[in-house]
Every structure is written in structure tokens, then in C-alpha cells.
Amino acid sequence: MNFKFIVNTPMGLEKVVSEEIKSLGLSTELENGRVYFNGDEKTIVETNLKLRTVDRIRIILGDFEVKTFDELFEKVKALPLSDVLGPNAMFPVTGRSHKSTLYSVPDVQRITKKAIVEHLKDAFKMTGKLPEDGPRYKIDINILKDRAILTVDTSGDALHKRGYRVGQGEAPIKETLAASMLKLANYDGTNTLYDPFTGSGMIALEAAMMARNIAPGSNRSFDSESWDIIPEDLWTQLRTECEEQADYDKEVKIYATDIDSDMIKIAKKNAEEVGLDDDIHFGVLDIHDLDHVDEHAQIITNPPYGERIGEAKAVEQMYAKIGELMTNFPSLNVYLMTSNKEFEQIVGKKATKRRKLFNGYIETTFYQYWGVK
Template sequence: MHFKLLANTPMGLERVVADEIESLGCETRLENGKVFFDGDEDAVISTNLKMRTADRIRIVLGDFKAFSFDELFEKTKALPWSDILSPAAEFPVTGSSRKSKLYSVPDVQRIVKKAVVEHLKDAFSIKSKLPETGARYKIDVEIHKDRVLLTIDTSGQALHMRGYRVSQGEAPIKETLAAAMLKLANYDGSNALIDPFTGSGTIAIEAAMIAMNIAPGANRSFDAEKWDVIPEKQWRHHRMELENAAEYDRAVEIYASDIEEEMIRIAKVNATEIGLLENITFEVKDIHDLRLDHRGAQMVTNPPYGERIGEAKAVEDMYRKIGRLMNRDETLSVYLMTSNKEFEHIAGRKATKRRKLFNGYIETTFYQYWGKRVED
């Protein structure tokens, strides 16, 4: 079956997500926060299992203009819902509306729900109330400038929910954002990876998964696994292929430290959950005690931003330390995300490249410092 698909992505990471999708053999088209592509059942499965940086994978069922509730109802009802939804499908409807004539989100959701109900009743010759006791097909209606985008979520839980984070500290970085930082750093496991502000261990764990080719969706389930339209055996086949492709015996050098003993304990719990504790070196350590023992190392990190009262001086001292580390080792590459606009000034070095990223709702800059290549 052919689908028009959509990968939701955080703002600023559309190209990173598109590169991942294109590596799977699909052509892409980008919009703000969205990457569109075409694919079949295998594409739905592989993107859910393999995508490290996307938020969700959705099937686009409708993309049209609507200026009245009648028009929204008729155009929604005419869509081929019964090609995907089963007669007993559970289909909650979420929605949003911006700069559109149909501005009432509850009314938009109600109309879409009613239209899908009527379509399914007609398609399956159902006279009574739909049971909605079967698999879940989460429908989303997004209206922007009178353009209606109707999608069905294949993922269920957001894709950053890998299944290994059983414990976390305050304001942890999302797994998908950590993976995006590593992708932007071109990390592949060839060089030593250092995160001196590891927190819950997310960057280190994502790095190990990338280096060892462990699929991010290998340890979780997806809504579409229960759909009739995608046979269960296809999911099993893809999971088996990914398991065989994983390089569990690959030697990697990943060093994750934090000044807080409790954060290291939490990070170890999470690494244990996914079976990577032995592949990451965790240590309680102050950034000021960090020494570089590996030429050509990559530091990928999300340090404190210094936004709390009383933190500014301590954070600035940390930033200066990173600047000194780069001065001492010209082969060190640093990839660092912070909302502090003065980072380059404090560290004493201009970044090779900068990129705006959002850590949740916080606008940050991703500073990239490319170290000199280590000669063989």
C-alpha cells in the first residue's frame, strides 16, 4: 500500500531529519517542523524503528482548504479512512487551528470525528454506534491559514521515548535532540566521545547506540504494530534484521561525567536498562578536573546555561575551561548547546559554525568547533 507520510520534527532540525529519511531511500519535501515523503508499509516500519531525530511518523490522509464546517465535514468524510482504519478502530481526534476561519478547535475536532464515524459506518455497513474497542489510530487535524492537514499517527508515544530512560534528573534533554546533536557532529564511533555534563546520560547513551548501530526503536512498541493494514510478520522481519545488524561487540570510547553523584547514579540506571553500562565510562567529575587523553576526541554536551540566580559566575568558569581545553588540544572538536549568547566571548573562541536549536521551548545556539584532523 502506498502512503503519503510526514515526519514531525523540532524547529531547526528539518534538514537533519530529512537526511535520515533520505538515507532510507525516500525523497523528501520540507516545511517548518515537517518533512514529507512517500512510502509503503516497509517505510512506515523502518522509519519508526530507525529514525533517531524525528518526533513522530504520520500518514497524511487529507491536505485541502476548508472555509466552513460543512466543507470540512464533506471533504473529511470523502477521504479513504476505511483503507486504513478497521471497523472496531479506536480513533481519538486531536487538533489545532491558527490564522483560519475555522478557529474553534473543539468544533473542528467534533466535525472531523463525526465525518470519520459516518465514513466508517457507510464503508462497513454499520448501523449501530461504532465500538472503538480495537487498535488505536490517533487522528490529528491541523488547520493553518485555512489549509487542513489530516494525519494518522503511526508511532503512538513520541519517538524520543526509546524505553531506556527509567530515571531522570531535572529538565533532561530529549533523546531525539541528543541524537540530532550527535548527527550534526558527524559522530560515528570512530573517535572518543566526551560529555562532561552528562546529567541523565542521554547523549552518551545515544552515542553508544549510534556507534553500535542499535536501532532507537528496538526496545519499544508502536501503534501501527496493531493495525490490520500492516502485517505483524513485516514488523518481526524488520526487527530481526535490525537485531542482526547491531554491532554489540564494537569497542567504543565514550566518557560521561558530571559533578553530581546522583546524576551519575541515574545515568548508570538508564544505561543498564538498555544494556550499555559496560560500553560507557561514567564518572563523578568536575569539569575543572577534566583532562584530555585522546587525540581527535569529540565533546558533545549540553552544559548549564547560567539562567538561575547565582549560577552565572560558576557557569562562565565552566565555559572558560572548555575554551582552555580547545587551546591545549587543537584536535579536540566541541559541539555545545547553550542559550547563553555570550558563550563565544566567555570561552575566548569564535565557533566554526553556529545553528539555532530549541531545547524544549528554550531557544539555544549549537556551537560547533572543528578540531584539526589527526594524521594517521
């Protein structure tokens, strides 16, 4: 069966996500905050297991213009929903509406749910209340400027939940954002990686998995694993392929440090969960005590932003230390995300490239400094 897929992306990361999807042999179309691609049942399995930079893989069930609730009901009911959903499907419906005639989200959800119920009852010759005691199919109806997109989520829990994070600090970055930063830095495990503000270890862990080609979804389950449209042996086959393609013997040098000893304990526990605790050099270290880096090393990090009261001066001193390292080690490459607009002035050097990124709802800049080759 052929499907059209959609993944929503943080603004500024559409191309990063698109390139990763294309690496699986798929063609993509881009919109602001969205990437589209086509595929089949194997695509559902492969993208969920292998994609590092996306949060959910959704199938588009319908894409249509709508301005009345009657129209919404009829257009949803007419979609080939039973090609995907079975008779006992459990299908919670979420909804959003923006700049549209149908602005009441609860009503949009209710009408959509009712239309799906009527479609399934007709398709499977059922009467009365649907059981909804089978596999989960999370439905979403998103209406923007009277254009409705109805999707079903193949992933279940968001894909940043790799299954290894057993602890975290106050403001951890998502695994998917950490992976995107690594992709932007062209990290492949060849050069030594330093994260001097490692926190709970997300960047270091994603780097180790990426360098060794360990599939990010290998340690978790997905809603679509229990769907009738996907043969069970397809999941087994592709999980086995992922395991065979992983290079557990590849030598990587990753130094993940933090001034907070409690955070290092948490980072180590997370690494143990995914079996990488012996492959990452964790340590308690103040950035000011980092006095050596390897040739052509990469610092890829998400430092404090200095937004809390009383933090600004200390954070500026940390940033100045990064500038000092770049001066003392000309081959050093730095990739750093912060909301601090004065970063370049503080380090005394203009970035090679800059890119706007969002860390959750915080607008940041991803500063890229390329060292001497």
C-alpha cells in the same frame, strides 16, 4: 499501499531529519518545521524502528482547503479513511488551528470525529455507535491559514521514548535532540566522545546506540503494530534485521561524567536498561578536573545555561574551562548547545559554525568548534 508521510521537526533540524530519512532510500520534501516522504507498509515499520531524530511518523489522510464546518465535515467524510482504519478502530482526535477561519479547536475536533464516524459506518455497513474497542489510530487535524492536514499517528508514544529512560534529572534533553546533536557533529564512534555534563546520560546513550547501529525502536512497541494493514510477520522480519545489523562488538570510547553523583546513578540505570552499562565510562567529575582528552576527541554536550539566579558566574567558569581545553588540546572538537549568547566571548574563540536550535521551548545556539586535523 502507497502513503504520504509527514514528520514535524524542531526549527533548524529539517535537513538533519531529511538526511536521516534519505539514508533509508526515501526521497524527501522540506517545509519549515516539516519533512514529507512517500512509502508503503514496510516504510511504516522501518521508519519507526530506525529513525533517531524524529518524534512521530504520521500518515497524511487528507490535505485540503477549508473555511466552513460543513465543508470540513464533507471533505473529511469523503477521504478513503477505511483504507487505513478498521471497523473497530479506536480513534481519538486532536486538533490545532492557527490563522484560520475555523478557529474553534473543540468544534474542529468534534466535526472531524463525526465525519470519520459517518465514513466508517458507511464503509463497513454499521449502525448505531461504533465500538472503538480495537487498535488505536491517533488522528490529528491541523488547520493553518485555512489549509487542513488530517493525519494518523503510526508511532503511538512519541519516538523519543526509546524504552530505556527509567530516571531523569530536572531538565533532560529528549533522546531525539541528543541524536540530532550527534548527527550534526558527524559522530560515528571513531573518535573518543566526552560529555562532561551528562545528566541522565542521553547523549552518551544515543551515541553508543548510534555507533553500534542499534535501532532506537528495538526496545519498544508502536500503535501500528496492531493495525490490520501491516502483516505481523513484517514487524518480526524487520526487528530481526535490525538485530542482525547491530554491531555489539564495536569498540567505542565514551566518557560520561557529571558533578552530581545522583545523576550518574540515574545515567547508569538508564544504560543498564538498554544493556550498555559496560560500554560507557560513567564517573563523578567536576569539569574543572578534566585535564586530559584523547587526540581528535569530540566533546558533545548540553551544559547548564546559567539562567537560574546565582548560577551565571559558575556557568561562565565552566565555559571558560571548555575554552582552556580547546587551547591545550588543538585537535579537540567541541559541539555544545547553550542559550547563553556570550559563549564565544567567554571561551575566547569564535565558533567554526553556529546553528539555532530549540531545546523544548528554549532557543539555543549549537556551537561547533573543529579541532586541528
